[in-house]
Amino acid sequence: MAVITYRQALHDTLREEMLSDENVFLIGEEIGVFEGSYKITAGLLEEFGEKRVRDTPIAEEGFVGAAVGAAMLGLRPVVELMTINFSLLALDQIVNHAAKIYGMFGGQSSAPMVLRTPGGGGQQLGATHSQNIELYYAFVPGLKVVAPSTPADARALLKASLADNDPVLFLENLALYNTKGEVPEDAPPAEIGKAGVTRVGSDITIIGYSRMATVATQVADQLSEEGVSAEVIDLRSLRPLDRETLVESVRKTGCAVIAEDDWLTYGVGAEIAASISDGAFDYLDAPVRRVAAAEVPLPYAKPLERAALPSAESLNTAVRQTLEAVGHRR
Amino acid sequence: MAVITYRQALHDTLREEMLSDENVFLIGEEIGVFEGSYKITAGLLEEFGEKRVRDTPIAEEGFVGAAVGAAMLGLRPVVELMTINFSLLALDQIVNHAAKIYGMFGGQSSAPMVLRTPGGGGQQLGATHSQNIELYYAFVPGLKVVAPSTPADARALLKASLADNDPVLFLENLALYNTKGEVPEDAPPAEIGKAGVTRVGSDITIIGYSRMATVATQVADQLSEEGVSAEVIDLRSLRPLDRETLVESVRKTGCAVIAEDDWLTYGVGAEIAASISDGAFDYLDAPVRRVAAAEVPLPYAKPLERAALPSAESLNTAVRQTLEAVGHRR
Amino acid sequence: MAETATRSKPASSGSKSRRGTRSGGNRVQQRQGNTALGSESQETLRDYFRQMSLIRRFEERAAQGYTQAKVGGYCHLNLGEEATVVGLMSALRRSDYLFTNYREHGYAIAKGIEPGRVMAELYGRTTGTSKGLGGSMHMFDTEVGLLGGYGIVGGQIPLATGAALAIDYRGGDEVVMCQMGDGTTNIGAFHESMNIAALWNLPVVFVVINNYLGMGTTVDMSSAESELYKRAVAYRMHGERVDGNDVVAVQEAAGRLVEHARKTGEPAMLEAVSHRMKGHSVVDPAKYRSAEDAEAAREADPVATFRSQLISAGVLDEDGAAEIERAVQADVDAAVAFADDSPHPDPATLFDYTYATPVANDSRRLPADPVF
Amino acid sequence: MAETATRSKPASSGSKSRRGTRSGGNRVQQRQGNTALGSESQETLRDYFRQMSLIRRFEERAAQGYTQAKVGGYCHLNLGEEATVVGLMSALRRSDYLFTNYREHGYAIAKGIEPGRVMAELYGRTTGTSKGLGGSMHMFDTEVGLLGGYGIVGGQIPLATGAALAIDYRGGDEVVMCQMGDGTTNIGAFHESMNIAALWNLPVVFVVINNYLGMGTTVDMSSAESELYKRAVAYRMHGERVDGNDVVAVQEAAGRLVEHARKTGEPAMLEAVSHRMKGHSVVDPAKYRSAEDAEAAREADPVATFRSQLISAGVLDEDGAAEIERAVQADVDAAVAFADDSPHPDPATLFDYTYATPVANDSRRLPADPVF
Numbered sequence A, B: 001m002a003v004i005t006y007r008q009a010l011h012d013t014l015r016e017e018m019l020s021d022e023n024v025f026l027i028g029e030e031i032g033v034f035e036g037s038y039k040i041t042a043g044l045l046e047e048f049g050e051k052r053v054r055d056t057p058i059a060e061e062g063f064v065g066a067a068v069g070a071a072m073l074g075l076r077p078v079v080e081l082m083t084i085n086f087s088l089l090a091l092d093q094i095v096n097h098a099a100k101i102y103g104m105f106g107g108q109s110s111a112p113m114v115l116r117t118p119g120g121g122g123q124q125l126g127a128t129h130s131q132n133i134e135l136y137y138a139f140v141p142g143l144k145v146v147a148p149s150t151p152a153d154a155r156a157l158l159k160a161s162l163a164d165n166d167p168v169l170f171l172e173n174l175a176l177y178n179t180k181g182e183v184p185e186d187a188p189p190a191e192i193g194k195a196g197v198t199r200v201g202s203d204i205t206i207i208g209y210s211r212m213a214t215v216a217t218q219v220a221d222q223l224s225e226e227g228v229s230a231e232v233i234d235l236r237s238l239r240p241l242d243r244e245t246l247v248e249s250v251r252k253t254g255c256a257v258i259a260e261d262d263w264l265t266y267g268v269g270a271e272i273a274a275s276i277s278d279g280a281f282d283y284l285d286a287p288v289r290r291v292a293a294a295e296v297p298l299p300y301a302k303p304l305e306r307a308a309l310p311s312a313e314s315l316n317t318a319v320r321q322t323l324e325a326v327g328h329r330r
Numbered sequence C, D: 001m002a003e004t005a006t007r008s009k010p011a012s013s014g015s016k017s018r019r020g021t022r023s024g025g026n027r028v029q030q031r032q033g034n035t036a037l038g039s040e041s042q043e044t045l046r047d048y049f050r051q052m053s054l055i056r057r058f059e060e061r062a063a064q065g066y067t068q069a070k071v072g073g074y075c076h077l078n079l080g081e082e083a084t085v086v087g088l089m090s091a092l093r094r095s096d097y098l099f100t101n102y103r104e105h106g107y108a109i110a111k112g113i114e115p116g117r118v119m120a121e122l123y124g125r126t127t128g129t130s131k132g133l134g135g136s137m138h139m140f141d142t143e144v145g146l147l148g149g150y151g152i153v154g155g156q157i158p159l160a161t162g163a164a165l166a167i168d169y170r171g172g173d174e175v176v177m178c179q180m181g182d183g184t185t186n187i188g189a190f191h192e193s194m195n196i197a198a199l200w201n202l203p204v205v206f207v208v209i210n211n212y213l214g215m216g217t218t219v220d221m222s223s224a225e226s227e228l229y230k231r232a233v234a235y236r237m238h239g240e241r242v243d244g245n246d247v248v249a250v251q252e253a254a255g256r257l258v259e260h261a262r263k264t265g266e267p268a269m270l271e272a273v274s275h276r277m278k279g280h281s282v283v284d285p286a287k288y289r290s291a292e293d294a295e296a297a298r299e300a301d302p303v304a305t306f307r308s309q310l311i312s313a314g315v316l317d318e319d320g321a322a323e324i325e326r327a328v329q330a331d332v333d334a335a336v337a338f339a340d341d342s343p344h345p346d347p348a349t350l351f352d353y354t355y356a357t358p359v360a361n362d363s364r365r366l367p368a369d370p371v372f
């Protein structure tokens, strides 16, 4: 079992899948000669050649749509969208086409493809380059959306996504690429649609996904030193959403805090909060709390950016306040 | 006070605003020679000429972006996007540009424009032409989103949107165009960011917007005949969201049902449910219930379409079940 | 000094004057082409006539079905475009792939789908091309290689390009045809995909049906270069224009470009100048059209024209023509009967077509169902 | 027979061979143009040199600021493009409008913003061009008509077209310049906006800075028509190419097109062939570039070239040049000092720039704030 980065896990899994299935190919901007904006695909052009690693013009609608068309004929494209911000330019091909091919035509064809793309702020990239808009995909029937937070999950969910016959939005995060973790090489693909309980606890449930799942774990660790037993749930799959796991946990702990990198109002956490408030109605001892980004176009200047984004500190504060509200004693 | 259709109210208000401010102009596909896909702009090309009523090529990203640029120089474009489904092609210009102009450049310029577009299913237009994706706009700081459900609101909110210095997504609905209502001609512009209590009641709160606000009223009327006193809230503004009005109502009634035309998971109703579950935590006698569209690419065939979409019947059922859950006796 | 690109003079003087009017210049020029019957066999020519007549009659019945509320949603007809449709489809093999816009009933039939299944789709029945889930705009049939009619303007272009990429990837010898309207050449996806297809040398023929109108907007109102085939130049792609009222000319041009693509992998663009005889969709009264223009469209009627041509050329006599017309009438009647007798989808199947691979926790809730 | 569009032979044989290599043909051809000093006054020429030197020095200091962690985010420099930048900006009036991509520091300075305010933006300070909210990619100044640097590739093109629409609407005599890179000509927004500008006759000059690279992707890898100015033909728009290393030639061409647009309202496209001396952004080591290519970029250095030209032509002597260089060095030092001394934005102002018109119930919550 190797300890590798999230980046390496993605790279290695892509390579393995390309070796084992010649229908798998990579397509996107700057993934070949440039080796990927975030170097996930480094070395793959050299190893697999231009047919399997296809550099595209800057034409998100065009090359994402081309991947959809190729998938309809049975290939398995893995698209890299440089960041999720640019995916807006391809949204019509994803939402109105990829997601509808199977249903609209009565199940005759589908679009088995993986759309890899990182979200995330915190790098001073400014308002248009720091967004977390996975909601746009999680909302759409016909798409599946997964969001690994660890190198092991990156591997297991990428394998699952490539084995799936539907279009899968595979959410990465700029801040996770250099994080490390153990990656069992013989682990089976993950099950899409299942959340993971990554820390078992009894006092409070903290829910996150992607970067904020790792922040949640961090905060749980901090709190455990103070005798608080926090359960952490990593959603892993945003669509389908595993409501059962969420509700089961909150029925046990009686309270929950959601940690999300996107904007609060209408964000992914809204559905989580609504679902928990519904499914654990009789068990909740305090309102479900959400920690999310301030609702502003994210500023460039560091002090403002820092103030706007959720962090271990803000999550910690919210967890403590919730524990206080339910009368938890440390 | 005239009784006119929602369509007529939009038409008349556009005309008035064009008469009173020569910076106001209309731009969109088929709005001039064709008189609008849904005839909102009928006659305006003839009256105001090609400068004020500009037919565009089929180029959503191009003409919406052109409207943003024109707004930056102080014009007041009213864009018609034929249906909200096609707005996906312009989303980058709306979300990454219009919504960011004010904040990203430190308040030096803004994009005062109104993006009119209808949502709505139920016309057998199939999966790509029947979506309700106002969420994509309601989620974005920098945008404002309003959704009138009556002719009077259409007028009052359109006036408010045109008076506003920010980009406003003005949500219409195919099923509302022919609905009628009283329109006071001297009413002031509405206040963006405020919901309306359209029926006062004490037993349950029903919340809707756009078409579903009218369905909510209909159901409240049905129930009142049976002695149920339902309060109806029409959101009117999705961004900003008037949580106070919602919570105040539910603190009184103790239970709530949300009626929405979009998909349930991650839909607009998720935020409403989350907000109510939080703000009225100590007052809720039953979980907040949501009535929404089935999560499928909407099929063409009538029996399937009918089954998939929310209606007065499904809302009525959910309200009755919620009343039962709280032990309401008729 | 800098190099300078050729700058052709616009046909009309400014944007203003182009609004609401149509410059007829090019159109007349198109109509005057000598319509020879080419080297096609008499049998082929008669079959073209049969197919064109079938599509004509089918579309008339589709409109009627709409009036009778048997057909719903949007319904766009190929009336006036029959020669183009049949000419194009005759250039394709069954194994070749076709992507179209929403105006595709005729293409579906000419590509080889039973008219009954096409009508059943309009009627929203389980026997339809898309099991009734797609409707008029969204026909599909893997068997005959119709990979979809698409309702989003331009949406089919990236998909078609991607299908050609898959063919190239596998070294297959199929060709993709991507049909679209004149108005569609102004959308971003057109540009992105034309560039990609040319850059990567993909076997796809982009066909623009220039019926001079996108809804009510004329080509002159929407395209700065109104000779649409010239836009191929921006991608170093071959482009040409053909009289879309001439089935033989269309078949010849399309066949040549398709076979060239098959042999070399090179894409091409073909503009077929055509007429839309009726409104944009069944419900559009087309009040914006001038009397002359509507008259011109009626006069250009490709089915009537081809009929007379075949009769003058001795390929058909009046009786033979009438017999074909009776036969297609019977085919359409049968299609309607088939559609009418077919079952509506069962609401219980609502959730069967969202995902190809079932996964845990998929939402299968009706509007009145609670979340928990 | 159908009409046929000209089909120019691609420079290289197929898509495969174009990957990872760069066809040098056009480039050499560009470099050989005779660089005359034109009819500009000596003072103007010296000022061009001053501005070019200022931008050079500024960008070097910006890179340094990045290394010192004074500057964050993405940071794209104009190193190698100084002649283009200064030539273009000299063609505009202060009242003309400019929209650019994210590689705009030099444009901001040459359009008239104090270098200190540009540096302060990079430093994220309240005195910056966008109050520190925009950063390197998002400079803006209403006073000098810089209507924004934009980070989304192609995002500025529709906006610029719309600004030109506003000028046309009001009958003003301003002109819009819309700057973009070579890679940007492949995105849909380019096509849609070029068409709209030509169709509606809008006073905008689209300038493509062809530095042969979009990140690591060459023009040959991304554009089926690699002579980018020829793409204007698809819109019946005038297009031309100029040597972007020649400040006088750039000024002349841009000035001519800008004045033509001012007089007639007609848009145009200008391609300036240029070099990117360093990586795509400050952090890019550009390993993908061949040694010759990197060497060629270094050799083409427009600042050094122009300096020698001015000296040989007697417009400057070595002392005069050195004096200018000292002066711009001082300007840049002052800019850095100004930036360094300027205040960081106060977190309390976080919610002040979301809406221009305040309305009820706006969310002004920090991450740790509860909803209720």
Ligand SMILES: Cc1ncc(C[n+]2csc(CCOP(=O)(O)OP(=O)(O)O)c2C)c(N)n1
Residues within 6 Å of the ligand: B029, B058, B060, B082, B086, B089, C101, C103, C151, C152, C153, C154, C180, C181, C182, C183, C184, C185, C209, C211, C213, C214, C215, C276, C280
């Ligand atoms: C992206 C998008 N924008 C607008 C529409 C509405 N619309 C449907 S058909 C049409 C006109 C298309 O004209 P053309 O391409 O010439 O095809 P034709 O209908 O003439 O066959 C328009 C604007 C749409 N379906 N999709």
Ligand SMILES: Cc1ncc(C[n+]2csc(CCOP(=O)(O)OP(=O)(O)O)c2C)c(N)n1
Residues within 6 Å of the ligand: A029, A058, A060, A082, A086, A089, D101, D103, D151, D152, D153, D154, D180, D181, D182, D183, D184, D185, D209, D211, D213, D214, D215, D276, D280
């Ligand atoms: C829509 C979009 N896609 C991708 C990117 C990432 N990106 C930033 S710059 C760039 C290359 C642009 O090249 P070019 O237009 O030639 O401009 P240059 O950087 O050479 O000035 C890319 C792909 C982006 N910012 N926006």
Ligand SMILES: [Mg+2]
Residues within 6 Å of the ligand: C181, C182, C183, C209, C210, C211, C212, C213, C214, C215
């Ligand atoms: Mg047309």
Ligand SMILES: [Mg+2]
Residues within 6 Å of the ligand: D181, D182, D183, D209, D210, D211, D212, D213, D214, D215
């Ligand atoms: Mg470049």
